[in-house]
Structure formats: structure tokens, C-alpha cells
Amino acid sequence: MTLLAALSPNSDFVTACYIVAFSLFIFGIRQGTHPRTARRGNLIAAAGMAVAIAITLSTDVIGHGVLILIGILIGTAVGVVASLRVQMTDMPQMVALYNGVGGGAAALISWSEFRHVSAGGSSIPLDIFVPILFSTVIGSVSFWGSNIAFGKLQAIIPSRPVQFPGQHIFNGLLLAAILAGCIVLGIDHDSPSQGLYIAVLIGAAVLGNLFVLPIGGADMPVVISLLNAFTGLAAAAAGFALDNVVLIVAGTLVGSSGTILTLEMSRAMNRSISNLLFSGFGAVSASAGEREERPVHSIGPEDAAIKLGYADSVVFVPGYGMAVAQAQHAVKELANELEKRGVHVSYAIHPVAGRMPGHMNVLLAEADVPYEQLKEMDEINPEMPQMDVAVVIGANDVTNPAAKDDPNSPIAGMPIIEVDQAKEVIVIKRSLSPGFAGIDNDLFYEDKTSMLFADAKGAASDIAAKVEEL
Amino acid sequence: MSLMTEITIFVLAAFVGFEVISKVPTTLHTPLMSQTNAIHGIVMLGGLIVIGSADDTLEKVIGVIAIAFGTINIVGGFMVTDRMLAMFGGRKRKPKTESEPSTNRVAPDGAPSDQPGESGQ
Numbered sequence: 001m002t003l004l005a006a007l008s009p010n011s012d013f014v015t016a017c018y019i020v021a022f023s024l025f026i027f028g029i030r031q032g033t034h035p036r037t038a039r040r041g042n043l044i045a046a047a048g049m050a051v052a053i054a055i056t057l058s059t060d061v062i063g064h065g066v067l068i069l070i071g072i073l074i075g076t077a078v079g080v081v082a083s084l085r086v087q088m089t090d091m092p093q094m095v096a097l098y099n100g101v102g103g104g105a106a107a108l109i110s111w112s113e114f115r116h117v118s119a120g121g122s123s124i125p126l127d128i129f130v131p132i133l134f135s136t137v138i139g140s141v142s143f144w145g146s147n148i149a150f151g152k153l154q155a156i157i158p159s160r161p162v163q164f165p166g167q168h169i170f171n172g173l174l175l176a177a178i179l180a181g182c183i184v185l186g187i188d189h190d191s192p193s194q195g196l197y198i199a200v201l202i203g204a205a206v207l208g209n210l211f212v213l214p215i216g217g218a219d220m221p222v223v224i225s226l227l228n229a230f231t232g233l234a235a236a237a238a239g240f241a242l243d244n245v246v247l248i249v250a251g252t253l254v255g256s257s258g259t260i261l262t263l264e265m266s267r268a269m270n271r272s273i274s275n276l277l278f279s280g281f282g283a284v285s286a287s288a289g290e291r292e293e294r295p296v297h298s299i300g301p302e303d304a305a306i307k308l309g310y311a312d313s314v315v316f317v318p319g320y321g322m323a324v325a326q327a328q329h330a331v332k333e334l335a336n337e338l339e340k341r342g343v344h345v346s347y348a349i350h351p352v353a354g355r356m357p358g359h360m361n362v363l364l365a366e367a368d369v370p371y372e373q374l375k376e377m378d379e380i381n382p383e384m385p386q387m388d389v390a391v392v393i394g395a396n397d398v399t400n401p402a403a404k405d406d407p408n409s410p411i412a413g414m415p416i417i418e419v420d421q422a423k424e425v426i427v428i429k430r431s432l433s434p435g436f437a438g439i440d441n442d443l444f445y446e447d448k449t450s451m452l453f454a455d456a457k458g459a460a461s462d463i464a465a466k467v468e469e470l
Numbered sequence: 471m472s473l474m475t476e477i478t479i480f481v482l483a484a485f486v487g488f489e490v491i492s493k494v495p496t497t498l499h500t501p502l503m504s505q506t507n508a509i510h511g512i513v514m515l516g517g518l519i520v521i522g523s524a525d526d527t528l529e530k531v532i533g534v535i536a537i538a539f540g541t542i543n544i545v546g547g548f549m550v551t552d553r554m555l556a557m558f559g560g561r562k563r564k565p566k567t568e569s570e571p572s573t574n575r576v577a578p579d580g581a582p583s584d585q586p587g588e589s590g591q
Contacts (some may be wrong), residue, residue: 032501034496035497035559038558045548046508052512053515056518059519062522063524071537071541072538074538075541079546083547083553084553092505095503095504098507105511109517109520110531112520243476245479248480250510251510251512252483253483253490253506258506259501266564365554371558
């Protein structure tokens with residue numbers, strides 16, 4: 001180790017290597033704009049990471065080589081096993097966990113750096129101390145918040161909003177106390193109290209738990225994106241504390257990405273970030289329980305097969321219900337049968353169709369649906385009036401025309417897939433039960449809508465079999 | 471590096487990040503997220519640096535956990551992203567699209583061509 005450890009971490013050569021590393025990150029992400037180049041882009045970013053790690057390992061601050069090796073071996077083993085075994089339906093959980101360990105790593109590094117700089121007895125410069133405190137708080141909040149998000153997605157803890165009276169006031173006071181603690185530590189930067197630092201660390205941990213607990217399962221896409229942004233900022237702050245340029249740039253890139261995704265998700269739900277975070281959406285649904293009985297047009301797989309088999313164009317509108325039923329392969333089979341008959345097939349994907357940004361696209365890609373057939377909402381809506389049949393599978397609120405027509409609806413203004421514009425609509429659903437927003441869907445009662453009450457997977461297979469017989 | 475230099479880098483990186491990432495299509499947002507998870511694993515460098523000056527057991531334990539966490543992000547993140555992007559590449563698709571729809575398209579000509587490959591040449 002000592003033979004290799006020759007370079008100063010602040011030498012020009014090391015910094016140059018870090019510049020190469022973050023350039024490769026940016027270039028790698030840039031390649032991610034198209035699936036044809038994205039895989040190579042991922043490898044390019046990985047190469048950047050290898051450069052950054054290799055050069056850091058050859059600096060003269062490296063010590064305790066055995067401990068480093070242990071950490072890397074544990075991390076590699078967990079990472080390899082997790083990434084090979086995870087089901088695509090479970091990707092949101094996996095990303096939540098990655099957010100968590102990333103935030104946790106940033107908080108732990110800050111803790112260690114705090115102990116190190118405060119041990120000497122000399123004053124800690126504020127341009128080091130403030131980033132340390134920031135990274136500690138944000139990292140700790142992300143770690144614990146992500147664990148709760150993971151638990152909710154994995155159904156270990158109830159995905160319903162968990163609330164207690166005065167929760168927002170309590171969270172607000174807790175946040176104020178954490179900030180006050182940080183300010184006191186900052187003022188005392190000559191000899192900051194170790195105990196107060198630990199208290200801030202623990203306070204942030206409690207806040208992380210309490211801030212995600214009241215958020216419902218269907219709002220998880222926003223929470224995961226937000227925590228992603230947090231971990232990025234925590235890493236960037238750690239970079240400020242350690243004077244490390246590649247940490248600053250890489251952390252900021254992740255922070256930008258998480259911020260963009262958070263904004264996009266909240267726009268797709270037509271809800272402000274504060275509304276998402278501070279009001280459990282599930283709480284609204286209870287009041288909207290009263291529904292009138294209205295007649296619907298119910299059909300079986302044969303009728304559906306005839307409608308689809310003789311159509312020119314069919315668009316599938318999948319929702320999370322399809323993923324829960326693991327129906328994506330059955331839907332792809334049905335699409336294959338239709339394509340054999342010359343039917344033009346596409347898929348309309350709402351931004352919040354899954355449990356994380358882009359989740360539904362991954363599930364369909366896993367079922368071998370060609371990338372070109374996956375249409376984003378803004379792309380498919382203008383084409384909707386030309387579609388012969390729209391098939392809604394396991395989606396509800398994202399197709400509800402009330403979002404456009406009824407200004408008093410709880411989902412008013414939310415962008416939807418405009419299936420009501422298609423010539424005919426088939427909705428595959430187990431019952432008429434309302435969606436997550438807890439409101440009735442007028443789409444189900446329209447004249448051109450046929451309801452097929454069945455499990456998504458079974459229904460898709462049945463229709464595929466009937467289409468084959470046509 | 472002075473604080474102001476670092477802030478300059480931070481601000482420029484934020485603008486670059488917004489520019490580049492807003493060009494990634496919605497379809498690829500899940501792989502983007504797992505890839506940024508992997509890039510976030512860069513915090514592991516912080517673990518490598520701080521563990522060098524660790525002198526009590528607590529700091530050693532903190533360092534090992536931080537390095538392990540960062541490595542999980544890097545290894546797991548890049549690998550699972552690669553797995554997902556391989557699916558978007560659609561390697562299995564090519565033989566299907568060659569055999570099935572092409573015979574359909576030949577049929578309307580009335581020519582019972584069983585060798586679409588030859589007619590193409």
C-alpha cells in the first residue's frame with residue numbers, strides 16, 4: 001500500500017483524473033438520451049467511476065487498506081446479488097434502498113470528518129463545517145426516509161398514510177430544533193459539542209422517518225425522486241467539506257436529476273411538492289365515498305377479441321394494476337396476436353403509471369415490447385381520436401376525463417391519457433372500485449366504453465386466445 | 471480550492487446537469503435514476519479518504535460502513551442499469567420482426583413467396 005500511496009490528494013494530477021472522471025459521468029448520462037446508446041453510456045460512466053476510485057486509492061491519505069478491502073468486498077457482494085436478483089416490478093424498492101445507502105454513506109462520512117476536524121482542538125473553518133452539517137442532516141434524513149419508502153413499497157409497513165394529530169407541527173418544530181442545533185454548533189465552531197452533533201444526527205433520523213410515513217403509496221414516485229435529489233446534494237456537500245471536485249460535480253448531477261424528476265412527477269400529478277409532502281392524499285379519498293349506481297356495458301373476452309382483431313389501430317393504456325397482476329407478458333402476447341393480423345399496436349404511458357419515474361416502460365421493455373411502440377402521454381394524446389380501440393389495463397385515475405371536465409374534481413387539472421377521445425374503449429378491471437384518488441371514473445359509463453371484469457393477466461391471455469381463433 | 475471556486479463549480483455543474491438530464495426521455499427515467507444512484511456512489515471516495523485518518527474503533531466502523539454503502543451504490547447501480555438497458559435494446563426482437571410481419575407483407579401481392587430473403591436480394 002505504501003508503495004502505491006505516493007500522490008497528494010490535492011496534486012494537479014489527481015485533480016486532472018477527477019476532471020476526466022466527471023467528464024465521463026456527464027458524457028455517460030448524455031448518451032442515455034436514446035436506448036441505442038444508453039447502455040454504452042452506462043459503461044462510460046462506470047469507467048469514470050473506476051478512474052476516480054483508482055486515483056483516490058493511490059493517494060497518500062489512504063490507510064487501513066484491510067478495512068477498505070472489507071468495505072469494498074461487502075459492498076460488491078451485496079450490490080452484485082441485489083442487482084442480479086431484483087425483479088423489475090421491485091425496481092422502486094431497489095432505488096429507494098440505493099438512495100438510502102447513498103444518503104447514509106454521506107452522513108457517516110460527515111460524522112467521521114466532524115470527529116476528525118474537531119479532535120485537534122483547533123477551530124473548524126465554517127466553509128468546512130457548514131457543508132459537514134448540511135451533509136449530516138440531509139444524508140441522515142435521506143437514509144431513514146428511504147428506508148421508510150422501501151418499507152412502504154415492499155408492504156412491510158402500511159402504504160396508507162400514517163398520521164398522528166399535530167404531526168406537521170411536530171415535524172416543523174423538529175426541523176426548527178435541528179436548524180437551531182446546527183446554528184449553535186456553527187457559532188461554537190472553536191470547540192463544537194460532540195453531544196449536540198449526535199443530537200442533530202438523531203433528530204435528522206427521526207425527521208426522515210416522520211416525513212415519509214404520512215405519504216401514501218401512490219405518491220412514492222415523487223418521494224423517491226426527492227430523496228434521490230437529497231442524496232445528490234448530500235454528496236455534493238461532502239465534496240465541499242473534503243475539498244473534492246469530483247464529489248461536488250457528481251453529487252450536483254445527481255441532485256439535478258432528482259430535482260428534474262421530482263418536478264416532472266408532481267406536474268404529472270398536478271400537485272405541488274408541498275401539497276404532496278404535507279397532506280396524505282389517501283385522507284381525501286375517505287370523504288369521496290358516496291357513489292351512485294350507474295349502468296355499464298359489460299363484455300366478455302370473445303367480444304373484446306372481435307373489437308380488437310378487426311381494428312386497424314389499438315393502443316394499450318397500462319397502469320400499476322397491470323404490473324401488480326404481472327400481466328405485461330400476457331399483454332405482449334395479445335399484442336403479438338394482433339400484430340399478426342396487421343393491427344397497429346402502441347402503448348400509452350402516463351408519467352405516473354408505475355411506482356417510480358419510467359417504471360412502466362421498464363416493465364414493458366422486460367416483456368420485449370419494442371421501444372418505438374412506447375408512447376409518452378404528450379405524444380399519444382393528439383393521436384387518440386384516430387385510435388380504433390383503447391384498452392385500459394389496471395389504470396384508473398390517469399384516464400379519468402373528470403380531470404379535464406370537472407373543475408371540482410379532486411384530480412382537476414391533472415394531465416391524463418385521453419382515452420375518451422378514442423373511437424372505442426375497453427377497460428379491463430376486476431371491479432368498479434375507484435382508483436387511488438377515491439373518485440368515480442366517468443369513462444366507465446360512457447357509451448363507447450366496454451367493461452371487461454376480470455384479472456388483467458387472465459383476461460389478456462383469454463383475449464389473445466380468442467383473437468387467434470378469429 | 472477556495473470556497474468561491476467550489477461554489478462556481480457547483481453552480482455550473484447544476485446547469486450542465488439540468489441541460490443534459492432534461493434531454494433524457496421519460497421512457498428511460500428508471501434507468502436514469504439507477505444510473506444516478508451509481509454515480510452517487512462517488513461518496514465512497516469520501517469514505518476512502520476519511521478512513522485513512524481513523525484512529526478509534528468507532529471511526530473505523532463508520533468508515534467501513536460508508537465504503538460498503540458507497541460500493542453497493544456503484545456496483546449495484548451500474549449493474550442493474552445495464553440489465554434494464556439491455557432489455558430496451560431488444561436483442562430478442564430482431565428474429566421475430568424479420569420472420570412474422572415480413573411474410574404478412576408479402577402476402578397481399580398474391581405471390582406465395584416462402585423465401586422473403588431471396589426476394590429481398
